Ligand SMILES: Nc1nc2c(ncn2[C@@H]2O[C@H](COP(=O)(O)OP(=O)(O)OP(=O)(O)O)[C@@H](O)[C@H]2O)c(=O)[nH]1
């Protein structure tokens with residue numbers, strides 16, 4: 001993009017922001033929380049699924065004022081585009097699959113056209129337009145944000161406290177031995193690379209173990225365009241190894257600082273410091289399946305992440321110069337993995353899980369709502385007869401066997417269970433493959449219309 005195009009693009013955005021015609025929506029969630037599925041569904045609902053039957057609680061659609069959404073024609077050429085059509089094609093194929101896990105950042109801009117329902121615009125203009133920007137990125141990168149608050153020594157201490165926990169200790173033992181045997185005076189390329197390879201292997205083992213969320217630095221797992229960059233030679237030494245200033249400690253400290261300054265800070269500035277609205281997706285059910293330590297680590301990860309955002313009411317000046325998130329939707333994702341009467345408990349569980357994390361943030365300055373939703377419902381609710389009693393159940397395609405199953409997945413606890421409950425009860429909520437869709441069908445969802453109403457309803461009045 002030439003500097004002139006860029007300038008025009010920026011000034012158009014500024015004009016729209018001044019007129020309150022521009023919203024930047026942040027979809028936040030750890031890896032696997034459901035960000036890509038959420039964005040794909042949201043874009044589909046806004047561009048192709050905008051009927052009152054499909055979105056009954058989305059006011060602008062319900063009132064017949066929504067004229068349609070389209071993907072913006074003039075997205076800046078330098079910004080990777082969210083692969084909406086590609087993701088959709090996975091869901092629409094004969095044997096539908098989930099879109100793949102995300103490996104880089106991308107953005108999509110939508111133009112939402114509607115008839116203003118009130119004010120001068122409703123009389124003067126035949127239609128109004130709201131520009132919506134949504135960004136997607138690998139969940140692993142989100143976990144780098146807390147590094148902005150830590151120096152290298154603090155990060156090493158944090159990491160080794162984490163690796164001492166029961167669900168991580170055994171896996172971390174081999175890497176710990178490697179560090180103990182490491183010559184700290186040797187900061188050669190080959191030593192750094194050998195340590196990095198070993199740490200990367202450990203992170204990969206962690207990340208394929210259900211219920212380990214805090215795997216840092218995220219770029220070691222998903223390097224994106226930084227693959228091979230020297231600052232990715234980064235491992236947490238044992239805290240006691242930092243007592244002395246050595247060649248290796250100073251090299252790693254400098255790589256850590258570069259990583260924070262040249263990777264994490266720009267990523268935060270570009271994608272997160274400008275948000276107006278935020279969805280925080282949390283996969284509570286997978287954490288319950290993985291047990292007590294996993295659920296605790298999920299809460300810890302959310303706490304660290306939530307501290308990185310600015311919350312507060314939006315005003316004209318703030319919108320222009322220091323945007324703050326004025327509305328946050330906390331959503332328990334994949335609600336189609338439980339029967340509908342469990343949704344309320346799932347919402348309460350999410351609120352309970354977030355209570356501690358949110359204590360230390362300024363999020364109270366924003367409007368918030370919590371709900372259980374499914375961006376893409378992959379199950380159907382039915383009933384089975386059991387001992388003469390009607391019992392609610394779900395049916396769907398089991399993601400492991402590929403077979404159709406019907407089951408009652410179990411009750412969702414309305415609070416984070418304590419260790420004794422985890423010790424005596426194994427949660428095993430299912431996971432489903434997407435259901436086949438008829439040609440041109442809407443994407444089935446649970447409460448995406450409520451989510452849209454909360455996030456965008458006031459901007460489409
Ligand atoms: N049943 C059901 N499963 C879902 C839903 N959303 C996501 N999933 C499941 O969760 C997995 C991860 O979803 P993604 O949207 O890729 O998660 P993500 O947050 O983008 O993950 P990263 O790209 O790795 O950061 C999917 O492959 C599905 O198995 C949903 O609404 N319903």
Ligand SMILES: [Mg+2]
Nearest residue numbers: 035036101102
């Ligand atoms: Mg993704």
